[in-house]
Amino acid sequence: MSSETPAPVPEPEEVPWKMLSPRAPLAALFPILGIVVRPLLGAIIPAFFMKGGGLPVLLWGFIFLFAAVSAAALLYDVATLRYRVVGAHLEIRSGVFTKTSRFIEAARVQNTEVLQPFVSKLLGLVELKVETASGQKAEGHLRGLTPRDAQALIDALHAARGHEAPALAPAGAPGAAEGEVLARMRLVDLLRYGATATGLGVLAVVMGALNELVEAFHEWMLPWMSARWAALAKPGMGWASAVLVVLAGLLVLWLVNVVLAVLRFHGFRLVDTGRHFRAMGGLFTSRQVTVRRERIQQVVLDEPLLRRWLGFGSVEVETAGVRAGREPAERAELVVPVVPSDRMEALVERLIPGLPATLGALSLRPAHPKSLLRARIRSVGVSVLVATPATFLLWPWGVLAWALLPLQLVGAWFDWRFQGWLITEGLVVVRQGFWRRRTTVLQRSRIQSVKAVQGPLERGYGIGHVQVAVAGSHVILPCVSWDEAWRLIDALPSPRRIRQPPPGVRDLPGAADGGTPSAPDAGSIGCK
Amino acid sequence: MSDTVPTLERLPPNALTLFRLSGLIRIAVYGVLGSFAAFILSRTGLGGWAWLFPGAAVLVCGVLAAWYPPRAHQRWGWALREHDLLIAHGVLVRRLVSIPAGRIQHVDVHQGPIERALGLARLQVYTASGGGADGEIPGLARETADALREKLVRREADDVV
Numbered sequence: 001m002s003s004e005t006p007a008p009v010p011e012p013e014e015v016p017w018k019m020l021s022p023r024a025p026l027a028a029l030f031p032i033l034g035i036v037v038r039p040l041l042g043a044i045i046p047a048f049f050m051k052g053g054g055l056p057v058l059l060w061g062f063i064f065l066f067a068a069v070s071a072a073a074l075l076y077d078v079a080t081l082r083y084r085v086v087g088a089h090l091e092i093r094s095g096v097f098t099k100t101s102r103f104i105e106a107a108r109v110q111n112t113e114v115l116q117p118f119v120s121k122l123l124g125l126v127e128l129k130v131e132t133a134s135g136q137k138a139e140g141h142l143r144g145l146t147p148r149d150a151q152a153l154i155d156a157l158h159a160a161r162g163h164e165a166p167a168l169a170p171a172g173a174p175g176a177a178e179g180e181v182l183a184r185m186r187l188v189d190l191l192r193y194g195a196t197a198t199g200l201g202v203l204a205v206v207m208g209a210l211n212e213l214v215e216a217f218h219e220w221m222l223p224w225m226s227a228r229w230a231a232l233a234k235p236g237m238g239w240a241s242a243v244l245v246v247l248a249g250l251l252v253l254w255l256v257n258v259v260l261a262v263l264r265f266h267g268f269r270l271v272d273t274g275r276h277f278r279a280m281g282g283l284f285t286s287r288q289v290t291v292r293r294e295r296i297q298q299v300v301l302d303e304p305l306l307r308r309w310l311g312f313g314s315v316e317v318e319t320a321g322v323r324a325g326r327e328p329a330e331r332a333e334l335v336v337p338v339v340p341s342d343r344m345e346a347l348v349e350r351l352i353p354g355l356p357a358t359l360g361a362l363s364l365r366p367a368h369p370k371s372l373l374r375a376r377i378r379s380v381g382v383s384v385l386v387a388t389p390a391t392f393l394l395w396p397w398g399v400l401a402w403a404l405l406p407l408q409l410v411g412a413w414f415d416w417r418f419q420g421w422l423i424t425e426g427l428v429v430v431r432q433g434f435w436r437r438r439t440t441v442l443q444r445s446r447i448q449s450v451k452a453v454q455g456p457l458e459r460g461y462g463i464g465h466v467q468v469a470v471a472g473s474h475v476i477l478p479c480v481s482w483d484e485a486w487r488l489i490d491a492l493p494s495p496r497r498i499r500q501p502p503p504g505v506r507d508l509p510g511a512a513d514g515g516t517p518s519a520p521d522a523g524s525i526g527c528k
Numbered sequence: 529m530s531d532t533v534p535t536l537e538r539l540p541p542n543a544l545t546l547f548r549l550s551g552l553i554r555i556a557v558y559g560v561l562g563s564f565a566a567f568i569l570s571r572t573g574l575g576g577w578a579w580l581f582p583g584a585a586v587l588v589c590g591v592l593a594a595w596y597p598p599r600a601h602q603r604w605g606w607a608l609r610e611h612d613l614l615i616a617h618g619v620l621v622r623r624l625v626s627i628p629a630g631r632i633q634h635v636d637v638h639q640g641p642i643e644r645a646l647g648l649a650r651l652q653v654y655t656a657s658g659g660g661a662d663g664e665i666p667g668l669a670r671e672t673a674d675a676l677r678e679k680l681v682r683r684e685a686d687d688v689v
Contacts, residue, residue: 133656320656448631448655449662452624459622469657486624493612493628 017082017093018153024144027120027127028078029071031143036070078143085156090130092140104140106160108132110295110319110472111333114150116286126150130157131333133320133471154290179273182336182347185265185281189338193314194261195254196306265337272350277317279334289334295319297470298442299351300328301344301359305435312338315347320471328438331473352441354426359439364420364431370461371479372416377457379408411435419478428468428492430475440475442468444494452485468492536605536616542646543604543667547597549642555589562586606665608679613653615663625663631655635677639670649673653680 021027040063081094090104113129120126120143128150130140145153225232268281277296280288297320303313316332329335339347345359355362383405390401414434422429423444431439448471454464464485466477480488562582569578599619607614613632615625636652643649649670652661668676 133658320658447628448657449628450626454618454622456620464622469655469662471656472658474657489614489624489626490611493626493631 015084015086017084018149020078020081020142020144021123021125021146021149023123023125024081025075025079026144027117027123027125028075028143030119031117032071032074032078035074036067040067081142083140083142083153085153085160088160090140090153090157090160092142102139104130104132106157109157109161109292110321111289111291112154112157113138113290114154114286114288116282118284120144121284121286128153131319131321138321179271179278181269182272182277182350183268183270183339185268185338187262187266189312190261190265190268191258192307192310192312193265193337194258196304196310197257197261198253198304261337268337270334270336277334277351279336291317291319291334296351297446298440298473298475299348300332301348301437301439301441302328303341303437303439305437308341308437311341313341313344315339315344315351317351318470318473348441352427352443354424354443355429355441356424362422362429364422364429367416367419367478368461368463368480368484370463372413374457374461374463374479375412375416376409379412380405383408421477423488423492426494428475428477430477432476432478442470442475444492446470447493450489450492452482452489454482454485458482466492534607534609534614536607536614539601539604539665539667540648540669540672543648544597544601546642546646546648546667547600548593551589551593551597555586555593558589559586601667604665604667608676613663613680615665627653627655627663629683632680632683635680636661637673637677643667651676 077094081092083090083092085091085106088106090106090109092102092104094100094102110131110133113131115127115129116125117127123144124146125144126147128140128142128145129138130142131138142150142153263283263285264287265281266283268279271278271280276290276292278288278290280286296317298318300316300318301313302316307313314329315336316329317334317336318331319333321333336347345355348359349355357363383402387398387401387404390398392398394401411434415432418434418437419432421431426444428442428444428447429439431437447468449469451467451469452464453467458464458479459482462482463479464482465479466485466488468475468477477488559582562585563579566578566582570576572578596619600617603617603619603622605616610629612626612628615623615627617623633654633656635654638650638652639648640650647670648667650664650666651668651673653663654660655662665673665676
C-alpha cells in the first residue's frame, strides 16, 4: 500500500450522499424475512409438530408482532441507508432508533462481492458486499443498488486507493469482462464437481429428506408391501432391500450435490484483470467476487482421491476476510471448482507466484517418523471408542464396527506417508491427507503468528506440530521434532520491512533507537 | 532442546497466588452448580447417591487446584526479542507462540478485582489472524505489563494483512 497514492481529499460537506434504489426494500424483503424468522424457527418448528398442543394464541401473537416489528425496522433501515465515498473512506449511515455511521478505509478492503439473488434479478438490482479483515461478515452490505451504482461505488473505492482505471466490468454484463479468462466452467465440469462432492451440509439435507420419506413410506408403501408380503419375505430379500436403500441414498446424495454445484457455479468464469482476480457465476443468484491480487493470503489446492483419478481438483483462494461455513470451500472467498490437474500449477503460479518447481516435483519434507506411531494410537483409540459400544448395543451386527480398526490404521499410514512441508525463500507449502489431499501455499511475508504445540503423547516421542496463522486463516504443518518446531518459530516469518512508526506514537525514555528493545526495563523485558 | 531456545522471563511470585485463587473460585462455582443439581436429583428418588458425582468432581478439582497452579506458573514464560514476542505456557499441552514484530494490531491490558488487589495485569496481543488474542500473558506485574504494551505498540507496523 505504500506504493498507492491516495486521491485528493474533498471536504466531507462537498460530497453528496447516495441512496439505495427505491425498489431496495422490496429486494431486501426476502433476505430480511429470513434473518428475522431463522432465530424463531427453534420455537416455531416444534410448535408446528405438536399440532393442537402448541403455544397459546396470545404468545403466537407476540411472536408475530415481534417478527413484524423487527422486519419493518430492518426494511426502514434499508430504505433510509445512505452512503458516500469521502477521500479514502466509504461512509455508510443507517439506523432507525440507533443511528450508525460506519467508515471503511478503502485501502483496508480485502474484497468486494456483487450478488444478484433471484428477486433482485427480477427487480434489476444487485447487492454489494465490502469485506475487510475485521469480522465474520461483510462490513459494508448494501442491498438494492442498481448495477450502475454498484459499479460506480466499486470504481470509487478503487480510485480512493489511488488507481485511475475502472476496477471491474459492470455487474451483470458478462460479455464485458476485461482481462484474461483463467478458468471457465462448462455444465459437464459442474456435473463432475457435484458428483464427486461429499459435503456434510448435503448429508444434513438428505437426512432431513429421509425423515420426510419415512412418513411417506408409512402412508403409501406399507399397504403396498402388506399386499405382497409373501413375495417380499422370500430369503435374500432383506439384503436386496438394504442394498437398494444404500444405492437410493447415494443417488439422492449425488443428485443434491449436482444440483447445488450447478446452482452455485453455473456460468463460472475466473478473470485476471491485472490488479484483481474476479470470479462470477451462479444460476439463480449471480455472484461476482473481486479479490485484489495483493490481498491474497493463501491458496489451497483441494484434490480428493476421486477427483484426482478423474484428473481435476479445486482451488480455494483466501483473503483476510473471515467467512463462516462448514466446509473449507464455503469459507474461502473465491473458489475455482474444477481445475484440470495439468493446469493447476499455472493457476497457482498466477495467484501466488514464486513456486521453485512444479507442484509434483517439489521435494517436500516428510512428517517425523514417530508421528506415525501417534497416528496409529489415535486410530486404535477412535476405533475402540466407536466399536465397543456398537458391539454391546447392536449385538451381533455391532461386531462389524471392528472393521473400522484396520481401515483407520491403513488410513493413518496413507495420511502420514503422503503429507509433507517445504519452506522456500518466500513461500510455505504444506500438503496433507491422502484420501482428501489439500496443498496449502502461503506467503511467508503474510504470516501473523507461529505457534508450536506439544501434547502429552507428542512429548513422549519428542515431537510437536506447528500452526502458522495468516490473516483470516491458518495451516498446521505435519509433525516435526520439538527442536525443529523451535527453529521454525524463528525461521518461518520472513524479515519485516522497516517503516517509521505512525505519527503520534510517543517515545519511551531510553528507547530512542527506533523501537528495538534494548536494555529491559528493570531487567524484566528482553531475551537473556 | 536446541541452543536456539532463548531464556524466558518468568511471572512474578504473586502470579501463583492469582492462579490458586482463580482455581478456588472455579471450584466454588462448579461446586455450587453441582450441589444444586444434586439437590434436585436427590428429590427424585436417587436419595443420597445424587451427591456422589458432584462430591467426587469437587474432590478431583480440589486435588487439581493444589497440583496445577505451581506447574502452570512454572511453565509460563515470555521474551520480547528484536523480531518477535515469544510466549511459552502449558502443563499438559505445551504451547510456544511467536508473534512477529510489526504484525501486532492492538494490545489489551486487563485487570480484574483479584489482579488489581495483587498488583497484576493480563496482557493480550492481537494480530490480524482473527479468532481472539494470538498471545496472552496473565499475572504480569502491572508496571511490566504497561512497559511491555508500550514497547509492543510503538514498533513499526508492516501492515501485511
